[in-house]
Amino acid sequence: MSAGAIRRRLLSRGDLPGSNGGIYNPGALVAGDRILLLCRREVDYRFRNDLVFPELVTLDRESLELRDYRTLPKVGFPHDTRVEDFRCIEFDGMRLVVHSAVTPAKIKPVLSRMFDDALQRFDDFDLPTRPARVEKNWVLFEHGGRLHCLYKLDPLTIFVREPGGAWTLVKEEDNGWTGQLERGLSNSTNLIPFDGGYLGFWHSIANDRYIQGAFLLGADLSIQYRTGTLLDGREVQEGFKPGVLYVSALIEDRGRVLAFYGEGDAHTGVAIFDREELAQELRRSPFQRVDSLRVRFEGVSHSDAFRAMQRLREFSEQRQRARIHVYVTEPIVRATMERLTPDHIVIHDTAPPADVRCTIVGATGVLTWE
Numbered sequence: 001m002s003a004g005a006i007r008r009r010l011l012s013r014g015d016l017p018g019s020n021g022g023i024y025n026p027g028a029l030v031a032g033d034r035i036l037l038l039c040r041r042e043v044d045y046r047f048r049n050d051l052v053f054p055e056l057v058t059l060d061r062e063s064l065e066l067r068d069y070r071t072l073p074k075v076g077f078p079h080d081t082r083v084e085d086f087r088c089i090e091f092d093g094m095r096l097v098v099h100s101a102v103t104p105a106k107i108k109p110v111l112s113r114m115f116d117d118a119l120q121r122f123d124d125f126d127l128p129t130r131p132a133r134v135e136k137n138w139v140l141f142e143h144g145g146r147l148h149c150l151y152k153l154d155p156l157t158i159f160v161r162e163p164g165g166a167w168t169l170v171k172e173e174d175n176g177w178t179g180q181l182e183r184g185l186s187n188s189t190n191l192i193p194f195d196g197g198y199l200g201f202w203h204s205i206a207n208d209r210y211i212q213g214a215f216l217l218g219a220d221l222s223i224q225y226r227t228g229t230l231l232d233g234r235e236v237q238e239g240f241k242p243g244v245l246y247v248s249a250l251i252e253d254r255g256r257v258l259a260f261y262g263e264g265d266a267h268t269g270v271a272i273f274d275r276e277e278l279a280q281e282l283r284r285s286p287f288q289r290v291d292s293l294r295v296r297f298e299g300v301s302h303s304d305a306f307r308a309m310q311r312l313r314e315f316s317e318q319r320q321r322a323r324i325h326v327y328v329t330e331p332i333v334r335a336t337m338e339r340l341t342p343d344h345i346v347i348h349d350t351a352p353p354a355d356v357r358c359t360i361v362g363a364t365g366v367l368t369w370e
Contacts, residue, residue: 003214003230003281005259005271008064011039013239013266016055016069021045022240023055024262027088027097027190028249034067035059035251037260038086038097038114039268041071045240049082049102054119057268061253064270072114076121080104087190087248088114089140091147096122098140098149098190106131109138127151127159127167130343132321141191141198143221150217153185153202154178155292155323158221171221176290178322182206185319188247189259191217195279197224201247201259209233209243212261216282225282231259231271239264247271296352297328297337299362305336307365312345315367326360327352333362 013022021042029036041055058068074083082102089096095114100107108131111123125138127149139150143160149167151157158171178185181204188201198217203210210233215226233245241264249260257273297308308326316322321344328334328347338347357370 003227003273003278005230005273007231007235007269007271009263009267009269010037010059010064010260011057011066011268016041016057018043018053018071019055021051022262022266023057024264024266024268025085025246025248026057026260026262026268027086027099028251028258028260029088029090029095030061030251030253033061035061035064035253035258036088037249037268038072038088038119040084040086040262045265047082047102049080052082052084054083054086056114056116064258072117072119074121075118076112077101078103083112083119085136085248087139089142089147089190091140091142094122096140096147098125098138100136105133107134107136109135123165125149125167128169132342137187139187139190139200141200141217143198148221150187150191150200152321153187153215153223156223173222174292174323175223175287176292177223177226178319179290179293181319183318184322188212189250192250192252194252195282199250199252199257199282201250202226203247209236210245212245212247212259214278214282215287223287225285226287227281227285230273230281231261236264239266241265292323292325293358294325294352294356295327295367296356296359297326297333297362298359299333300330301362302333302336304362305333306340308360308362309337309340309345311365311367312360313342316342316344327356 021044023041026037026039037057039055041053043051054072086099097112101110111125113122147161149159154177155174159167183205188203191198191200203212211229212231213227218224233243246262251258259271324345
C-alpha cells in the first residue's frame with residue numbers, strides 16, 4: 001500500500017483581508033493546542049515589496065480550522081526588501097524562520113526570529129559558498145543539539161552553525177540524484193525528527209508542473225531513503241500558477257504527518273499522511289547513489305574553453321546547479337576553464353576514466369553522449 005494523502009484547502013486567496021494576491025507557502029510550528037502558520041500574504045500578486053507581508057495564522061491543532069490571524073511587522077529589514085517563503089523551526093528557545101530576502105540586487109535566504117508581534121531579522125545566514133544571484137530553498141534541522149543547514153540534496157551539502165554564528169561544512173558528497181530527474185532537484189521543507197533520522201520533502205519540475213516526494217536522512221546525515229512522487233501539481237488547476245504545489249512545512253502530530261503547501265501561488269493547503277504508511281513507503285525506497293555527470297573535454301583554444309564552459313553552466317543551471325566533473329588534460333586550456341568555472345563544476349587535470357560517455361566539444365559547445 002502506497003502512502004496516499006488526504007488533501008485539504010485551508011485558506012484561499014481573498015479569505016483574509018488584503019490577500020487577493022494570495023496567501024500561501026507557509027512555515028509551520030506546533031504551539032500547545034494550536035498550529036502556527038507563517039504565510040506569505042500578497043495584496044495583488046505584483047511582487048511589490050510594500051504589498052507582501054508575513055501573516056501569522058493560527059489553526060486548531062486537531063481540526064485544523066482557522067482560529068486567528070494577524071500581520072507581523074518586519075523589523076531590521078531595508079525598505080527595498082521583500083520577505084517570502086517562510087520555513088519555521090524551534091531551536092534553543094527561539095522560533096527561527098529561514099526565508100527569502102528579495103532585493104533588486106539578489107535573492108538570498110536569511111534567518112529571522114518570529115515573535116507574537118513581529119518578524120525580526122536575526123542572522124544574515126552567510127554560508128561559506130560562492131552564491132549565485134538567486135539562492136533559495138536552504139532548509140534547517142537540529143542535530144546533536146546544533147543547528148544544521150541542508151544546502152543541497154545533490155551534491156548532498158550540509159553546514160553546521162558554530163557558537164559564534166559562522167557556518168562550517170560538515171558533509172559534501174555527490175550522489176547523482178539530480179541526473180535522474182527532468183528539471184533539477186530542490187529542498188522543500190525544514191527537516192523534522194522521524195524514525196531515528198530526519199524527514200524532509202524534495203521537489204522537482206516535470207512537464208511544467210511541480211512534483212513532491214519524501215526523503216530521510218540517517219543519523220550519519222546520509223540519505224537513507226527517498227520516495228517517488230507523493231504529491232503532483234497536475235491536480236492544481238486554480239491560482240496564478242496552475243501546476244504549482246509547493247510543500248513548505250512538515251509537522252508530525254497524533255499519528256499524522258501534515259505537509260503544508262502553497263497551491264498555485266494563491267492558496268494554502270495541507271496533505272495529511274498516515275504516519276506509519278509514510279514510514280513504510282520510505283522503507284520500501286532505499287536511496288540508490290549513482291555517479292554524477294562526468295564529461296570529457298575536446299578542444300584546443302581559449303575560445304573552445306569559453307564555449308564549453310558556457311554550455312556546461314547552462315546545462316547545470318537548468319538542473320538546479322547539478323555537479324559536473326570535467327576532464328581537461330591541456331594545461332593552458334584547463335587554466336582558462338578554471339578561471340571561468342563556478343563552484344558546482346569541477347575541473348580535473350587527468351584523463352577521463354574509461355567509462356566516461358559524455359563529451360563537450362569546444363568548437364561547437366555541444367554535449368554529446370556515446
